[in-house]
Amino acid sequence: xxxxxxxxxxxxxxxxxxxxxxxxxxxxxxxxxxxxxxxxxxxxxxxxxxxxxxxxxxxxxxxxxxxxxxxxxxxxxxxxxxxxxxxxxxxxxxxxxxxxxxxxxxxxxxxxxxxxxxxxxxxxxxxxxxxxxxxxxxxxxxxxxxxxxxxxxxxxxxxxxxxxxxxxxxxxxxxxxxxxxxxxxxxxxxxxxxxxxxxxxxxxxxxxxxxxxxxx
Numbered sequence: 001x002x003x004x005x006x007x008x009x010x011x012x013x014x015x016x017x018x019x020x021x022x023x024x025x026x027x028x029x030x031x032x033x034x035x036x037x038x039x040x041x042x043x044x045x046x047x048x049x050x051x052x053x054x055x056x057x058x059x060x061x062x063x064x065x066x067x068x069x070x071x072x073x074x075x076x077x078x079x080x081x082x083x084x085x086x087x088x089x090x091x092x093x094x095x096x097x098x099x100x101x102x103x104x105x106x107x108x109x110x111x112x113x114x115x116x117x118x119x120x121x122x123x124x125x126x127x128x129x130x131x132x133x134x135x136x137x138x139x140x141x142x143x144x145x146x147x148x149x150x151x152x153x154x155x156x157x158x159x160x161x162x163x164x165x166x167x168x169x170x171x172x173x174x175x176x177x178x179x180x181x182x183x184x185x186x187x188x189x190x191x192x193x194x195x196x197x198x199x200x201x202x203x204x205x206x207x208x209x210x211x212x213x214x215x216x
Contacts, residue, residue: 005079006051007041009034010065010072011128012088014193014201015056029054032193034082036202053078061089061099062108069112074119080214081116081123082205085109086130086152087191093148094141106155113163124214125165128205129153131174135182136189145190168208173200 009015009029017030029035029052038052055072057064062085065073073081092100116123130152132138138145153171160167177186177200186197193201 005048006053006076007038007080007082008073008076008078009037009052009054009056009082009084011056011084012060013056013058014087014191015054015084016058017054017056017198019054019056030056031195031198033198033201033205036198037205040202040206056084059088060085061092061104062086062112063104064088066108066112069115073116077120078123080126081120082126082128084128084130084201086149086156087132090130090145090148090152091137091191094145105152106159109155109159113159113165117163125160125163126168126205126209127156127160127163127165128168128201129156129170131170131187133174133178133183133187133190135184135187136191138190166208166212166214168205170201170204173204 014032015030015034017032017034019030020027022028029038034052034054034056041050042052053076057068065083065085086105089100089103089105093103094100113125116125130149132145132149134142149171153169157167157169159165174186174197183190186194186200188194
């Protein structure tokens, strides 16, 4: 990783983390995994003058990301661009909402990544897979949720390979954690992480990034 470069986090409410939209450095990264990763990297490499930006937006699907991609990604020219998306695509479908009438997850994601690598060929991409646990919002239709998210997880993995991105698997980590402590301890409603859940994401993100050598 070079000096004085930007690491950008993109996604939905899990990334958003109730971030402040102003300039308050205590709150602009939100209170989730992006904040934890920024703290770990910033504390470990102060000489690199790393900058961290969180542009996650609650409720976003992949198509919503693309609608704001010029302003919230391309124009920032990040060195590392991390994306965690998918659960809202599934939520709209599972809830039977009009916005979920067609499944646009894969086609919209391909479109977004194709444009990104064309315009930002030097940017390192990190694709985090979406995840769920059987509690709260997902419990009643768990098998349907698991099948749909399982497909999104496969697509995310395949897109990471196709676009030479780093893939961050997360479902297996949450499944493992749920054997140690009940699912709600990690994802309070089956989708949104608790503080402990965000720690799991950050821990896995750092581990995979380190394995791929772009934190050195």
